[in-house]
Amino acid sequence: MQTQESAGFTTQDGVWLDVRIIRPPHSVATLVIWPCMGGVTAMLQVPVATLLALGFSLIFYHPRGHGRSEGAMGLTAAVADLVALVQARVPTQHALFLLGHSAGAQGCLRFAAQQRPVQRLFLLAPVLDTRASILALYEHGSSHELAQALSPYSTATTALSALLADPDWLDPSIWQERGDRQRLNASSRRFAVGDFMQDMFVQGHRADTALRTVAARVSVMLAVRDTWQPATTLPLLQEAEVHAFSLLSAGDHFFQGAWGDVWALLLLALKNDPGAA
Numbered sequence: 001m002q003t004q005e006s007a008g009f010t011t012q013d014g015v016w017l018d019v020r021i022i023r024p025p026h027s028v029a030t031l032v033i034w035p036c037m038g039g040v041t042a043m044l045q046v047p048v049a050t051l052l053a054l055g056f057s058l059i060f061y062h063p064r065g066h067g068r069s070e071g072a073m074g075l076t077a078a079v080a081d082l083v084a085l086v087q088a089r090v091p092t093q094h095a096l097f098l099l100g101h102s103a104g105a106q107g108c109l110r111f112a113a114q115q116r117p118v119q120r121l122f123l124l125a126p127v128l129d130t131r132a133s134i135l136a137l138y139e140h141g142s143s144h145e146l147a148q149a150l151s152p153y154s155t156a157t158t159a160l161s162a163l164l165a166d167p168d169w170l171d172p173s174i175w176q177e178r179g180d181r182q183r184l185n186a187s188s189r190r191f192a193v194g195d196f197m198q199d200m201f202v203q204g205h206r207a208d209t210a211l212r213t214v215a216a217r218v219s220v221m222l223a224v225r226d227t228w229q230p231a232t233t234l235p236l237l238q239e240a241e242v243h244a245f246s247l248l249s250a251g252d253h254f255f256q257g258a259w260g261d262v263w264a265l266l267l268l269a270l271k272n273d274p275g276a277a
Helices: 048-053 075-089 103-114 130-139 144-153 157-164 172-178 180-186 193-204 208-217 233-239 259-272
Strands: 004-010 016-023 029-034 056-062 095-101 120-124 218-223 243-247
Touching: 004 075, 016 075, 029 075, 029 103, 048 056, 048 259, 056 075, 075 103, 075 193, 095 103, 103 120, 103 208, 120 208, 120 259, 130 144, 130 193, 144 157, 144 193, 157 180, 172 180, 172 193, 180 193, 208 218, 208 233, 218 259, 243 259
Parallel strands: 029 056, 029 095, 095 120, 120 218, 218 243
Antiparallel strands: 004 016, 016 056
């Protein structure tokens, strides 16, 4: 099969993004893949050939600070960049599908709630409330997972781990009084980690309003054990009447060892969706 490929996208403010687009002949639908915070799309083990054979164009989206993308991580900018990317690179007649993992799932929800109509959203272990998600890590005794996720962006990983050992940094008054933001910024690489943590976790982002807005088009897949998921996730999904289920083979937030099952279910849903016909 002959395909067209393009790589890279430059935002309106001049930031280069690590984006890969693959188009098969006669494509009528586009699937955007958005990874977890700090992750890369390769983690999702996308069955590229199968999706292309089904007629899907694919956009492997690495927001700012992810993969080889320039710029600082942040949900607001990531959503705005995806709006620009879709407007520039996705034909208006294409049915648009979004697949997001973890914080990437919240980004997909925020995009769909305010921008171009989306045919279907597939959310994997969605982080619907970023503050609550980090508090859940502490409740499960797994704060080291946050330290691991942020350590590539720090030049002082020991100090970063020490700060994250206790959740008191999530208290805005303590964060301010101790100067945690400034200290983290001073030992950052690629972008200012303190600025990111203040926006993402100390202030936080919630997607419950966006979820209710697009609930009819959302399918959610959860892991049976997930240290990043707060107890509030299931009630939010139930209140919005979202189709959601737990995958028995997924034993952690990152679906390790379960991607074959994930894609078996996703491919079935994509094949049967009228927007892909």
